[in-house]
Amino acid sequence: MPRTAPSPSRTASAAALLLALGLAATACSTGQQSASGDGGVAKVDGKISITYLQKQGDQEYFVGEAAGAKAEAAELGVDLKVVNLGNDANKTVSEAQSALAQKSNGLIVVVPDPAVGPQVVQAARDAKVALLTSDDQICANGPDPSACAKDQLVPRIGFSGQQMGAEVGKRAAEEYGKAGWSAADTRVLAAWKQDVTVCGDRVKAAQAAFDTAVPGVKTVDVATDNTPTGAQDKVAATVTANPGVKHWVVWGCNDENVQGGVTALANAGFKADDVIGVGLGAYLACKDWKSGQPSGMKAALFINGKDVGALAVRTMYDRLKNGKDFPAEAFAPTRMVDASNWQAAGVTCG
Numbered sequence: 001m002p003r004t005a006p007s008p009s010r011t012a013s014a015a016a017l018l019l020a021l022g023l024a025a026t027a028c029s030t031g032q033q034s035a036s037g038d039g040g041v042a043k044v045d046g047k048i049s050i051t052y053l054q055k056q057g058d059q060e061y062f063v064g065e066a067a068g069a070k071a072e073a074a075e076l077g078v079d080l081k082v083v084n085l086g087n088d089a090n091k092t093v094s095e096a097q098s099a100l101a102q103k104s105n106g107l108i109v110v111v112p113d114p115a116v117g118p119q120v121v122q123a124a125r126d127a128k129v130a131l132l133t134s135d136d137q138i139c140a141n142g143p144d145p146s147a148c149a150k151d152q153l154v155p156r157i158g159f160s161g162q163q164m165g166a167e168v169g170k171r172a173a174e175e176y177g178k179a180g181w182s183a184a185d186t187r188v189l190a191a192w193k194q195d196v197t198v199c200g201d202r203v204k205a206a207q208a209a210f211d212t213a214v215p216g217v218k219t220v221d222v223a224t225d226n227t228p229t230g231a232q233d234k235v236a237a238t239v240t241a242n243p244g245v246k247h248w249v250v251w252g253c254n255d256e257n258v259q260g261g262v263t264a265l266a267n268a269g270f271k272a273d274d275v276i277g278v279g280l281g282a283y284l285a286c287k288d289w290k291s292g293q294p295s296g297m298k299a300a301l302f303i304n305g306k307d308v309g310a311l312a313v314r315t316m317y318d319r320l321k322n323g324k325d326f327p328a329e330a331f332a333p334t335r336m337v338d339a340s341n342w343q344a345a346g347v348t349c350g
């Protein structure tokens with residue numbers, strides 16, 4: 001595809017998109033080195049080269065994110081390389097070092113494990129290369145972003161975990177009310193990878209929103225690896241350990257956790273009417289709805305990876321080409337969908 005400079009209308013549209021996506025441009029001035037790793041980074045006059053390192057690059061959401069990043073890079077005339085890290089934390093460090101050796105001007109990273117954050121930040125600082133994260137946070141001086149000082153969190157493009165979780169909890173409460181269940185024989189099943197900060201943000205917010213509307217329902221927390229099969233296995237064991245429960249409400253960090261939970265419950269003999277699953281992503285939830293069969297997946301919050309990928313590339317471009325500071329965070333929009341409206345909302349269902 002030929003590389004062309006963005007037209008004035010394209011630039012204006014991108015600027016409008018940034019505003020529409022709720023750009024959070026909080027800045028810190030503590031005198032410490034920037035957590036983005038861009039201390040001493042110079043503007044780039046020629047062709048810009050960006051490397052996008054993604055965990056779980058074959059997951060539907062991240063496939064969309066890569067597509068959005070590539071489309072934006074093509075519009076901006078940026079050379080973009082996307083690397084699938086899978087779930088390999090060590091590969092994050094080696095691929096970051098490889099990108100720096102190949103003279104990438106900027107790194108965008110979705111880490112499989114936030115513990116590698118300090119290594120990635122230090123490598124970027126040493127090379128004087130701009131660093132940006134998407135989706136998951138990393139800390140410049142520690143392995144746990146939840147325990148990190150704000151000025152040491154690397155700037156992030158993604159979604160608001162609190163907002164997303166609150167929407168999930170609110171919808172779950174609405175579905176619970178419609179079902180007419182009793183708190184005595186109902187349990188909430190919350191499934192997520194518990195060392196991922198944004199997952200904790202989502203689940204805690206879902207719990208708070210649900211409890212506000214529906215007090216008294218006990219919750220069972222399930223630690224997973226954020227994959228459908230991992231969640232399914234852990235949920236199956238949890239269900240076996242709770243034989244008196246007749247109804248289940250399921251939420252988690254992503255669609256994978258909820259889909260795994262819903263599948264485990266179906267395999268355990270629970271009918272669709274006895275399960276309220278509220279996904280987060282909609283890219284797996286839609287497959288249940290597409291089949292036309294009854295499903296415990298009652299709704300899902302649609303998050304569009306394409307928006308995040310495009311915004312991440314645009315934000316990095318503005319830093320390298322125009323010297324514009326990174327925002328602390330920038331958020332893309334979300335929308336709750338279900339079997340009746342997911343297609344109209346634009347959900348891509350592979």
